[in-house]
Amino acid sequence: MDDERSRELAEQFAPVYYFDAFEKWFPTDPRPYESEADGDPVVDGFDALEGYTEQFREAEAPPNPTVFYRVVTYKDSTLAAVQYWWYAAFDQFSVNFHWHDWEVTQVFVDIESGEPKLFVASSHSRRVPNNEFLGPETTQVPRVLPELGSHSGGLSVNDIRDQFSRSPIEDTIADVTNDALEDVVGEIPAAYGLPRDEGFRLPYVVPELGGEPIYEHEDLQAIDRAALIDETLTVRSFDELAEPPEDLPRRETGQLFAFDPEDAKSEGEVDVTYELTPTAELEHITAFTGPQLSFEFAIPEAGEDLVSDHITTTKVPWNQPRYDNPADDISDPAHRQELADEYEAIGDPAPVNRLVAAVRQVETDDDAPEDEGVKTSDSSTEKAVLAESDPVAVPTFAGIAVVEDLPAGEHRLTVNGAGEAPYSERVEVTEEPGTDLAGVNGEIALPPSNVAVKLEVNADGTDATLENLAVEDDFGGRLYESRMDGSEAVYVHRGGAYTTEVRDADGAPGAFRVNPAADAEERVRIEKPQTGKASLADFVSTIGEETALSVDAVTDVALDEVGDPVGGITGGSGDGESTETGDGDRSSPTPTETDSGGDGDLISETTGRQTAGVTGLLRALKAVTSAADNAAQQAEAGDRSGANRSLETALQRLEEVSGRLADARGDIEEPIARAVERRTEQAQRRTEQALSTEKL
Known part of the structure; x- marks a missing residue:
């Protein structure tokens, strides 16, 4: 295609840019900052940032507003791609920051019909x-909403001109036609979008050089704090905040850039008219x-x-694959397939794999007793995500982490959020194209920093090789799951009550109870975690005792004065005095019913009148603890059959707990009743695990 026709196409589809009101770095020409290094023409970051900032201040307007274009045609095809590249002197964002920034918007167009595709x-x-948007109206030029600081391109094709709409709003269409991420919450289009819109x-971070903010660097005399993204949107680092920020300003449209003000009349008042220049005039720059x-x-x-330091650098556009093959930049497989079906010059899309997770926040659950249960909820802040082994750092969008290819x-x-505890897990990306979910069933949960407690699992000295770690809360369910490699750590919310599970190389589980609020420490450590029957039985004993103490704390019934467990434990000694039954079980004297009051209350010599349901519940919980204690001791002693008999008894007593809870429900606070219910389910599951586990 000749230069004149290329210019016509470039002018026909020249985008209109809606910049953020807080933007500092607009499209400019980098050639004024060009210098020579080892005989090669380069643009130095210090020169560009200093020079641009000084020119902006002197003119009180963006200097040399320029967008560079390139038209790429395909052999024996009527399809062409019009590329619009623009250069910014600096990039300041949450996930990364770097000298220089190149952004591109592409219009794939049929040059015979003039129809944009x-x-x-x-x-x-x-x-x-x-x-991406497939099949735009023929009269439409792209409207681009550059993200503040990072300049990533948001699209606007519907009637709401200066706002990004991920999904249709009332009578308007969505601004993207990307396929949906169906494996996470809702059907969110797999497009970056424009989070602040x-x-x-989206808190921004102050870039540092040599451990100091760049505005303090001696070679950047023109750069002060005001030269960077506004302080109201910025933090020095994510870990300086105690909780996620709630007072960040929302996005507002600032300056409007257009090539031809006449073409942009319907867009509103144009603030800056930019030049269109061929990219060929820049291709001599080597770096x-x-x-x-x-x-x-x-x-x-x-x-x-x-x-971990994540380093980002800027490549020259003319050394990137998409410069000569624009279709290489189409990220949605369905979009590329649509073009491939119509134009032979476009090959079929390559298979795509995605690692996906919804990132949520952890908070206390009002349905749980105080400091004994959490839940997850939608987060209002975006996060930074690092796939270390690649390494690739990306921001979340709409609360979703997506890392492709x-x-x-x-x-x-690894996931970091401002004012939130860090998160890290080991994930497996499969060979087959498709979606792999990170987190627990595609959800990752982060607690605020000011209520986060580090849970450490110290595998040193453990007699088995531990391969998996999981953490679940009584109310919030499973919150963490990852493969282990030696000792590991995960941050949990102080207001939860947790079961920590490990599995060894043979698949044998172990479980441990963690109550951070009770410890009131910044970290909780599980030393030498073991797997097998003894570990699981000990856990059941612990959670049984914890549950009994919770009930005891909110009733008039004294746990120490409740009669001993009914029905004993085979092959071991329990708490308190007991009598042997004919089949070897231990039993305690049963309080007798009284006709006084006719309400089914129980009388014992030590406690007097008690609510029958509460007393029965406490006695059943004591029976669980006693049976589980015996099972743990028998497993440690190598008595497999004795341990299994005691575990069977514990399982029976747990079923009795469920029945007694129904009787006691009206006499204890509902949050406690719900906690008893969930802990009983947890204890039943761990008891069944212990019975099926071969390892003692």
Whole structure:
């Protein structure tokens, strides 16, 4: 295609850009900042940032507003791609920051009919799905909403011109046609979108160089704090906040850039008219340079947390695959397939794999007793996600973490959020294309930093190789699950009551009870966790005693004065005095019913009148504890059959607890009743595990 026709196409579809009101770095021409390094023409990051900032201040307007275009045609095809590249002197974001920034929007167009086929606005990296729209109206030019600081391109094709709509709103269409992520909450289109336009808070981080903010660097004299993203949107680091920020300003549209104000009349008043220049005029530049800037990820570890530096750099556009093959930038397989079906020059899409999880926040559950239960809820802030083994860092969008095209195998996935405890797990990406879920059934949960407690599992000295770790709360269910590699750590909410499970290389489980609020420490450590019957039986005893004490604390019935368990434990001694029955079970004297009052209350010599349901519940819980204690002792002594008999007895007593709870429900607080119910279910499950586990 000749230069004149290329220019016509570039002008026809030249985008209109709606920038954020807080934006600092707009489309400009990098050539004024060009210098020479080892005989090659380069653009130095210090020169570009200093020069751009000084020019902006002097002119009180964005200097040299320029968008660069390139038209790529396909051999023996009527399809072409019009690329619009623009350069910013700096990138400041949550996940990354770097000198220089190149962004691109592409319009795939049939040059015979003049009909646009597909808009593609590129996101942060190839690991995050782009914002794409298939089949736009023929009269429409792309409206692009660059993300504040990072400049990732949001699309706007519906009637709400300066706002991104992920889904249809009333009579308007959605701004993307990307396929849906059906494996997570709702059917969210797999497109990065524009988080600040979707009600999500996105705290920005101050970039540092040599451990100090870049505005304090001696070689950046023109750069002060005001030269960066506004302080109301910024934190020095994610870990300086005690909880996620709630007061970040929402997105507002600032300056409107257009190539031809006449073409943009319907868009509103144009603030800046930009130049259209062929990218060929820049291709002599060999590199965009600058000292490396990095974002620090906190990674939970037993002992001190690790810190991983994620380094980002900028490549020149003309060295990127999509520069010569624009279809390489189409991230939605259905969109590429649509073009491939119509144009032979476009090959079929390559298989795509996705690692996906919804990232939620942990908070206390009002249905639970105080400090004894949590739940998860939607988060209002976006997070930073690092696939360490690649390494790739991406932001979440709409509360969803999506990392595409990771190589098959094990990866360590780390999630950091402002004012939230860090999260890390080992995940397996399968060979087959499709979606792999991270977290627990596709959900990752982070507690706020000010209520987070580090749960450490110290595997040193354990007699088995531990391979899996899971943590679940009585009310919130399973919150964490990951493969283990030696000692591990996970942050939990102080207001929960947790069961920690480990599994060894042979599949044998072990379980341990953790109540952070009771310990009131910043960390809780499980030392030398064991697996097998003894571990599980000991857990059942612990949770039985914990449950009995919870009931005791909210009733007039004294646990110590409740009669001993009814029906004994085979092959061992229990708590308190007991009598042997003919079949070897131990039993305690049973309080007798009284006709006084006719309410079924029980009388014992030590406690006087008691509520029958509460007394029965406490006695049943004591029986569970006694049976489980015996099972643990017998397993440790190598008595498999004795341990199994005691576990069977514990299972019977747990069934009795359920019945007694129904009788006592009106006499204890409902949160306690719900806790008893959930802990009984947990104890039953662990007892059944112990019975089926071969390992003692």
